[in-house]
Amino acid sequence: MAKVKLQVISWLSRAFVATEVNRYDVELEVAEEETVGALFDRLAAENKVFADYVFDRSTQNLTGRVSVFFNNRMLELVQGLDTEMKDGDFILIVPAYSGG
């Protein structure tokens, strides 16, 4: 097993905690070489908000409503959801937004 850190910024953090926080940090156990997509599928199965806003289980893809960073690199610029994780990796999820 490996341990990865997941951080969720902004209102989306309330997918995991009910209180008014703007950041949620958690350490998760993953299988060696498990992909980000497989981890997100597990999280979406357990958490409806995660399924609604982050990962669509029916398409096995991101919803387009978030930006995901893997070890401070945009997920699309590594191997996307096929990126394999190892111990100490860091995943950041930020709600996408334009304009303002």
Place this chain on the structure above:
Amino acid sequence: MASGTKGYAGKLLRVDMTTERVWDEPLDEATLRAYVGGTGLGVKILYEEVPPGVQWSDPENRLILATGPLGGTSMGGSGSFSVITKGALTNGAATTQANGFFGAFLRFCGYEAIVVQGAASRWLYLHVHEGGAELLDASALLGKDTWETDDAIKAELGKSEHGMSVFGIGPAGENLVRFAAIAGDKGHAAGHNGTGAVMGSKKLKAIAIDRSRRRVAVHDSKRLLDVSRRLLDSVKGGSTPSDIYSWGTLAMLTRFAGAGTLPTKNYTTNTYIISPEDLEKYGAQYIREHFEAKPNPCWACQLHHCHVMRITEGPYQGEIVEEPEYEGFAAWGPVTGQTQVASTMTISNDVERLGFETNECSWLVSMVMECYEKGIINREDTDGLEMNWGNADATRALLRKIAYREGFGNTLAEGTMRAARLIGGEAPNLAIHTMKGNSPRGHDHRLRWYELFDTSVSSTGTIEAGGGGNRTRFGLPEQGSPFDPTDVVATTAKVKGSMQFQDSLGVCFFNTRSDLTLLCEAVSAATGWDFTWDEAMQVGRRSVNLLKAFNLRHGIGPELDRPSPRYGSTPVDGPAQGVGIMPHWDQMVRDYYQQMGWDVETSRPLPETLRSLGLEGVVADLWT
């Protein structure tokens, strides 16, 4: 005479500044159905009434302020309006929007739009009321900033703070600064592409509209209210309250700081160096709690968005400011190397009161700061100002010099692209702008290729394809591929038209979140038409193609569909380090033209494209 079409006030207000004459003009239902209002209606008028050869500052240019069929209704944020003109930065088409009360009050006085032509020999302002409108002497308003102008007109006409909506220009517009905005209702601006300079060229200081007790009759008010409630529920975010409902755009800066995606120091880095304590002060909760926030909502808006505040810390304590949008926080925070939130908010407010557009203004100042750091300019060039990153006092002083075109400010008043060329040396390689001459929004678009590409190929020099809502409805995959040139082009081409339709309605984007399906239902409820998603996109595409045709006829061709060297540069650090868009650019542009139904070499909309949109007359303009 009104059109009689349900859901419409039905008239245009025509204003000739040269002869100081105003008159009403009816709008027919066929025009309203084809162009709807706002941006659509304004683009039609611009195309038909401003022929090639007319420059932005010529009296023959038109300045059009238009709302739409949802303006002043039960829809949240329905005080919005569009400004359409030939803009001062690109000397091409300009369409830009503002929120507040203006759009609603205009309709309550019986008008869908104001069309200003000519140029006066003396400074005037326009007063619109239930009985019509008249031009009044504005000599006492000269030199006043946008907030002072608002207060002075209300005092002169005996109106309370919310008894009138005033949009006008500050010193920047009076002095024809190329990125002057039209600002009003203390906190709102229709700014992109030098609309305020156009207003200044006509010697029109402001437009003031009474708050009439009349309302616009809609076809089915119960159905419209139901749509309004569903949109509000959507904005609230259902089970998970969204930031936009609770905080407006206030929460975005710290979010992007956490991701390392902020536009920082003129795109020289994505690393915003700031202490954790100072960064926390840019957070939404700190700002609302520490700066004595008082709600200042727009017409019919229930979002916890706009506020007026008082600066309670730092050297500018006591100043009353409007809560900046994300764009203002980015502009006068990381873009210019500022790390003190109170300074950021104070400078942002200066920008609005002097009457600038904040994006262009910040890319200009950040370019000056980088030039100063690199020795391309020195204190002698800047009239003694030490333009170091984050120097708030120097920034405030420089803004005043630009607004009044004093010394170095006169050079900078020409906007980022032209000022860089006037400074010379390496400056043009540092300046962030499209090659049409307008600057981008306040994100680092090098990490957002959709917006970089859209901004660069748009006819207005700013974002034109944003906000389409559900991607699958456009035939796109649910999840985009933001660094895939093929997906970026397809997304831009397929979504284009959506924004123009939304901007034709007179309602705020923050309240509707680009839900085209519900917006079509709202238009149907307001007008009695059976308005469909496909018809909405036709309306939007009509505007897009008219804007393109307008620019081509006015000398803006495909060679200008590019970013400046710095705008299109490859990030040197951050989460997209080493990945640049330019190796793909030429092919992307050709693919985009092809997917838009335009000639791949000249970008001219093809005759069949124009005919499919009912633009037969434009075929002759472009192809004979």
